[in-house]
Amino acid sequence: MNVCGGQAVGISEGVLRDPVYNTARAMPHLQYGANVATENGATQKAWVWQAAINSGHPGFVPIDDYRINIIWQISLKLIFNADGSWAVWPTLPGEIPTPEHPTPEWEALHALTLRLLQIQEQSQRSLELCRMLLETAYGKASADSLANLKQRLQNT
Numbered sequence: 001m002n003v004c005g006g007q008a009v010g011i012s013e014g015v016l017r018d019p020v021y022n023t024a025r026a027m028p029h030l031q032y033g034a035n036v037a038t039e040n041g042a043t044q045k046a047w048v049w050q051a052a053i054n055s056g057h058p059g060f061v062p063i064d065d066y067r068i069n070i071i072w073q074i075s076l077k078l079i080f081n082a083d084g085s086w087a088v089w090p091t092l093p094g095e096i097p098t099p100e101h102p103t104p105e106w107e108a109l110h111a112l113t114l115r116l117l118q119i120q121e122q123s124q125r126s127l128e129l130c131r132m133l134l135e136t137a138y139g140k141a142s143a144d145s146l147a148n149l150k151q152r153l154q155n156t
Contacts, residue, residue: 007056029055045072 007029008016016022033055037047048071049063058067081087099106 029057048072048075 007026011025030051033051033053036054037050040050042050045068046063049068052058052068052071053060058065061068077087079087102110
């Protein structure tokens, strides 16, 4: 979100510079736009256009608007390398990269991590609360094992 109008009207630039606030405020709009594009069966640039205009950015503009072209070109750069191969995204802090040959332990950690994120998405609760829910569902020993497993994987 930015200070040029739209959904950020009345919000100070200083507040919008907080990435957590900005993302939390923008994500429901982005999710709505993405859902509309998907439900309409849009693909490729038409999907980006529908997602953009239905999320409020950059407003209702034609598909060939220069801003839609910029979003589309940036999207392609994030997905593909110049030679057409898939782009590899850098690992985020705290994220465990997929190993070339995943072990059963890595698969278990990945499955529990996905379950945690699924619980968070469905419940709209904090990740910490969802971790506690996961502990309740799978037991404290499982949560401790998950933490130990994650630590072991990060050390290897």
